[in-house]
Amino acid sequence: MQNEASTADQNADNLRRAAIDRSVKGPVLFLFTNAAFWLMASTLMGFIAAVKLVSPGFMDWGSWLTYGRLQPAHIDALVYGWGIQAGLGVALWLMARRTAVVLKGGQGTLITLGVLWNIAVTVGIFGILGGGNRSIEWLEFPQGVWPVMLGIFVVYAFKIVSMAAKPDRTEGFMVSTWYILAACLFFPWIFITANSLLNNMELGALGAAINSWYVHGVILLFFVPIGVGSAYYFIPKITGQPIHSAQLAQMGFWMLVILGGWTGMQRYIGGPLPAWMPSIGAMAGVLLLIPVGVVGLNHHLTTLGQHSQVGSSPTLRFTFFGALFYPVSGLVLALLSASWSGMALQFTHAWYGYQIVAVYGFFSMCVFGAIYYIVPRLAGCEWLSVRLIRNHFWFSVYGIGTIVVTSVVGGIQHGGGLNDVANWNSSFWGVVMNSRPYISARAVAWALILWSNFWFLIHLMLMVAGLGRRSSAPTLLSHDHEDLPVTEGAKA
Numbered sequence: 001m002q003n004e005a006s007t008a009d010q011n012a013d014n015l016r017r018a019a020i021d022r023s024v025k026g027p028v029l030f031l032f033t034n035a036a037f038w039l040m041a042s043t044l045m046g047f048i049a050a051v052k053l054v055s056p057g058f059m060d061w062g063s064w065l066t067y068g069r070l071q072p073a074h075i076d077a078l079v080y081g082w083g084i085q086a087g088l089g090v091a092l093w094l095m096a097r098r099t100a101v102v103l104k105g106g107q108g109t110l111i112t113l114g115v116l117w118n119i120a121v122t123v124g125i126f127g128i129l130g131g132g133n134r135s136i137e138w139l140e141f142p143q144g145v146w147p148v149m150l151g152i153f154v155v156y157a158f159k160i161v162s163m164a165a166k167p168d169r170t171e172g173f174m175v176s177t178w179y180i181l182a183a184c185l186f187f188p189w190i191f192i193t194a195n196s197l198l199n200n201m202e203l204g205a206l207g208a209a210i211n212s213w214y215v216h217g218v219i220l221l222f223f224v225p226i227g228v229g230s231a232y233y234f235i236p237k238i239t240g241q242p243i244h245s246a247q248l249a250q251m252g253f254w255m256l257v258i259l260g261g262w263t264g265m266q267r268y269i270g271g272p273l274p275a276w277m278p279s280i281g282a283m284a285g286v287l288l289l290i291p292v293g294v295v296g297l298n299h300h301l302t303t304l305g306q307h308s309q310v311g312s313s314p315t316l317r318f319t320f321f322g323a324l325f326y327p328v329s330g331l332v333l334a335l336l337s338a339s340w341s342g343m344a345l346q347f348t349h350a351w352y353g354y355q356i357v358a359v360y361g362f363f364s365m366c367v368f369g370a371i372y373y374i375v376p377r378l379a380g381c382e383w384l385s386v387r388l389i390r391n392h393f394w395f396s397v398y399g400i401g402t403i404v405v406t407s408v409v410g411g412i413q414h415g416g417g418l419n420d421v422a423n424w425n426s427s428f429w430g431v432v433m434n435s436r437p438y439i440s441a442r443a444v445a446w447a448l449i450l451w452s453n454f455w456f457l458i459h460l461m462l463m464v465a466g467l468g469r470r471s472s473a474p475t476l477l478s479h480d481h482e483d484l485p486v487t488e489g490a491k492a
Contacts, residue, residue: 020096023103025378027110031089036457038081043450045074050443064129072140073128081121087226088156090370091180095160099167113152120148146195157184175249179229186221205272213264219358220260227366231323238316244301255291259284266337285337292330299323312476314389315373322365329358344415353407361400381468383475395452402445410438
């Protein structure tokens with residue numbers, strides 16, 4: 001009798017999860033697919049921009065393909081085309097699963113808003129390439145675009161927050177829910193504040209400081225919470241082990257929330273700002289090593305004894321390595337923030353390396369892991385090719401690692417050349433030439449990532465079209481499909 005009751009409960013739970021997945025299928029798959037297209041566009045522009053730093057005459061087809069336009073278009077496509085869309089897709093699915101709330105209406109509205117978001121990003125990217133760059137980092141889009149994007153984000157965030165407000169299933173401590181809610185609530189505040197001040201006021205040097213605060217805020221209060229929240233959901237889910245320490249998880253969350261909004265102005269150490277502004281930013285940037293270390297330790301202890309699953313589960317492999325990039329991003333941020341190193345690294349290639357390791361190395365790898373888990377449950381089929389998943393993983397890891405290492409090491413050399421007294425009366429060309437090997441390596445790295453993202457996009461489109469593998473066995477990386485055991489643990 002007990003076995004029959006357990007089976008009935010399991011069947012009811014499966015039906016409930018299936019109903020939740022059906023309710024969010026359209027919006028989530030739409031966001032993932034369009035985000036993947038923008039990821040391809042961003043990596044292509046990143047590759048061309050890196051080559052142009054070494055060979056400016058490469059693809060010299062007009063002013064719209066100059067480095068000054070390609071580079072901001074590349075970053076904005078990565079942030080708004082890929083990052084925000086993919087993050088909202090993961091947040092919507094995670095919150096629905098965590099709260100057991102079936103999205104009973106509004107799917108069509110969410111898809112329509114997704115179309116408008118992509119139109120807004122397209123207008124913004126073409127505006128930059130056409131010469132409309134406003135020279136405000138991560139806010140280069142034409143002024144008329146940002147209110148539209150804000151309204152769309154608020155509607156998505158409202159849907160996600162409303163699920164948490166009235167959950168159909170009440171559980172205990174759910175740290176992943178906290179992080180998702182933080183991302184949904186903090187981004188509108190950061191976005192409104194930065195755009196309102198920078199678009200309507202003549203702020204001079206303070207405007208540059210606000211701009212830097214905005215970039216750090218989006219990274220630390222949107223991308224990091226989505227990435228950490230996803231990792232806190234999928235690592236216990238795949239390993240079958242609960243989060244090791246709820247106390248460590250709470251500590252990591254609250255320290256990030258408290259310190260994340262104080263960073264940014266340390267980028268202008270020694271600049272024409274009140275000394276307390278960059279000093280507080282520097283202190284917060286270094287202190288963030290504590291929550292970064294706490295989260296990393298908690299993830300490690302949660303996977304203790306289950307590291308073998310990293311080799312077999314696509315979701316766990318991407319999430320695990322994405323989580324490893326989190327402390328790397330924290331270390332790079334600390335180097336950029338500390339007074340003894342920040343002044344040497346400001347305005348160098350190290351700043352680009354930090355953006356890439358945070359947005360692509362940490363956030364995107366965690367989102368890739370989430371996509372490899374979520375899409376089969378929405379599309380009703382399994383991933384077609386283990387080889388494509390492996391290639392996507394290894395090309396991404398090699399590419400990101402190369403960009404981060406060369407950007408930081410190149411930034412140290414770049415900063416040393418800029419601050420060397422012996423070079424003050426010399427041509428700047430010598431400093432540029434010393435950076436060429438690092439930029440060449442960056443171009444090769446983006447080529448590797450571009451190749452992997454092309455096949456990821458194709459793979460994802462086949463899944464969304466329902467052309468995946470028809471099997472009850474999950475796509476694992478360490479076995480051939482014929483040898484896969486069909487067990488409840490494997491399905492999870």
